[in-house]
Amino acid sequence: MSELHSRIRRKSLHAKIKKVDEVIPMFKDGMNLGWSGFTPAGYPKAVPIALADHVEKNQLQGKLRFNLFIGASVGVETEDRWASLDMIDRRWPYQTGKNIQAGINTGRIRMGDRHLSMFAQDLGYGFYTKENGGSLDIAIIECSAITEDGGLVLTASCGAVPEIVQIADKIIIEINTGIPSFEGLHDIIEPISPPNRPPYLISRVDDRAGSPYVRVDTDKIVAIIESNHPDNGRAFSEQDSTSEAIANNILEFFKFEVKEGRLPKNLLPLQSGVGSIANAVIGGLANGPFSGLKVWTEVLQDTMLDFIDSGKLDFASTVSLSFSVDGFKRFYEKFDHYKDKVIMRPLSIANHPEPIRRLGCIAMNTPVEFDIYAHANSTLVGGTRMINGIGGSGDFLRNAYLSIMHTPAARPTKTDPTGITCVVPHVPHVDHTEHDLDVLVTDQGLADLRGLDPKTRAQLIIDKCAHPDYKPILQEYFDMAKKDCLARKAGHEPQLLDRVFKMQVNLAKNGTMKIDNWDI
């Protein structure tokens, strides 16, 4: 028996094994598609690549366009190549890749940007495909195996698969025989619509509350394809001195909070985003004074393997394993060692406010910028240009025990090494409000905002977080705004609307946010 046949333990499904070319005709222009996948891991590859080849070969650019609903981003060889071939009409709720971003920002691709936990639910409720009766035409799901009773064993992510298979009319399975089976690593709670929903019985990071398999109506499976494409692993983000300075500020803060009795000695379950700052924080914890730590997050990167090996991390719950090629090699080599330390959950559970609040997570994420009153912009550069999407940052920051955002104080432009300040008077797009954030951190310092009113917050953020090049500019604005608004008896949170975005306008015109003065 072939590896493929042995992975499909429900024998009656062997009849549905097809070659990838055979499924191409199922796809019609305008269809709503749901894929497995989350932050390049566990996404289907064989079918999307074959469809792209088909479009390229037959010059169908712009004539075979789809609406894509996927947990989060997937490998550039799939969605970004699709974007370059004009195969995407709508894309929900997150993406990465130069071509797809260009498509979105020039108006060719319509993107919906939604909290990941709400995306999964609302997709399941049929809200995004109302014109189609709330269903998806085809789901494409990467699996490790199919069990005797037809349960799907997923691969390196859970994404929004439980919702997608519920509302899909047809399901295509890609069995990835090129990687080991991930059986036993997932915990899947079947989505139920309100009003008859039970609590999620998760009180510890390592609690199981569901099944290791995704339940599915096997009659909907129209094809099973063999795949051996590996995930297009995320490149490792190197740490730098700025990231290390930020991480150090956070670790000092944790030590202080433990000393003051506001955090237990082993902290609380950690959520950490991706990128160099997150790597520096995790690296710092792996070498730090805390042990018995736990992680409740969306994405595990390579540094998490070091963290486990350090003996400091007890357990991690995640939506996906987003390792580099080398990271996956390392994971597979010591699979039995790592698999007892990790559980994967769908984003409707991992990002759900219910467990995040109950467990008391510590959320840490990087914005584009934040402002002196602690509103943060995570999605739109200059308030208009989409990068990736809000992802799960809002799910975690709104509900965490401690909500922390970290960013370099300044970033370079082509002409000015500190041409962009990440601390501004007013962010031009708000993803996280002042009502949500507790702590802001840059390489310059850390501002603990708990219990502070807006004006006290503003002074502290300028003092602790702003880059020295921008402190006088921000202070002048704040002083002017205070004077004007308090005199008008409208000064709870002073702003000058006639010039509030002057620094951003200057950046677009002159390549730096350093303005000469605040005159209109």
Next chain:
Amino acid sequence: MSELHSRIRRKSLHAKIKKVDEVIPMFKDGMNLGWSGFTPAGYPKAVPIALADHVEKNQLQGKLRFNLFIGASVGVETEDRWASLDMIDRRWPYQTGKNIQAGINTGRIRMGDRHLSMFAQDLGYGFYTKENGGSLDIAIIECSAITEDGGLVLTASCGAVPEIVQIADKIIIEINTGIPSFEGLHDIIEPISPPNRPPYLISRVDDRAGSPYVRVDTDKIVAIIESNHPDNGRAFSEQDSTSEAIANNILEFFKFEVKEGRLPKNLLPLQSGVGSIANAVIGGLANGPFSGLKVWTEVLQDTMLDFIDSGKLDFASTVSLSFSVDGFKRFYEKFDHYKDKVIMRPLSIANHPEPIRRLGCIAMNTPVEFDIYAHANSTLVGGTRMINGIGGSGDFLRNAYLSIMHTPAARPTKTDPTGITCVVPHVPHVDHTEHDLDVLVTDQGLADLRGLDPKTRAQLIIDKCAHPDYKPILQEYFDMAKKDCLARKAGHEPQLLDRVFKMQVNLAKNGTMKIDNWDI
């Protein structure tokens, strides 16, 4: 035995009965105080009024100032009078009253504005009183009775009492003998800090998951005062044709959603704010085609009694009973009839994302204004002047099955009957983001935004929601912004930062948002 003595069923506490004058010396300048109370109901009156009298009589204005932590607003005879006597330094997380608002907006009172569910938790964690070891100096709690084993029976609201009594060093109880005992109406879950927290076992609006009493360390009770002050009931907001038009748009939407199968016939648990629009919606439901309805909300107003009497409303869960004087009269007269239809919960439960998401609430709230991309401003007029606070609107709108905001399309200024448009290019302060809101409604129409990208949303909001006087102005802006941003390949959500607040600046200068042109 006096009524007071019979209400204090734990006999050993009779020794702690005091006259209100005896507790005045306990209060020192700079103390952190926690009160019961929520949206003028269930707040302490005897002690706060006596303290105000003391300050007035002894000319202690500005010399006896307190930090006030209270579930939400309380009667103007307490906090607003305190504000007029300069007795408030800090006030968390919500307030009402002209004097307190003047104090906040002129910088004399420091206000913190936080989601109510987070306020309760963070107060309990000690985050707001870090400088004081995380505790409150004195709690003042209005009660109906004290049970044999020292449990507190609250009155017309639960507010943040469970957290307040946990962290308070001393507790003063006001037993209100002027109103019937509310025993049996409350469901109190004792606050536990993470990481060892269980799920809240609430799967239906009428589920009980706690105790009818607030557990308290009776050794901390330093005084019990008799009170017979009634709650300073909220005046009834009259409906008008604008509110009725809005309510009608919402009811038609509900009918359509039921027809399409996206809502059950008896809808889902309703959360409705306060004011004339909320009254019109509830009034419409009381006379409408739906029955077997349920309410999961923060505040019950008088119209809710009509709703119950109509036979259409099965059950309501709330934080407080915010009736008018006449409404309370009606409630007390048929107490046994109403009490089986109502449960009161602390805001840490009523506003918690966990039950709100699980039950699938329909959230409806009024903002100051919203913008063409569906960000809403609920707190700061002109982006700087505080009205009341975000309250629970964010708790509900972020987590609801359907998140609806409703407002008149335009409001009058002194010189122009439609001088203010509530649909703007960019709200000057964001409390709710585009990631959170599903449906926007004005008297002009309803925009269902589910599944739409930002530019499609913008066109729909202009078409459906904007007042005719402002449609051409908004359309011109949107067209200009699209042209500019798409050309710059930065057009996911087009804005022109150099003139985005021109309408607001014009309002401040000329008393209307009708601008002549969009030139800079």
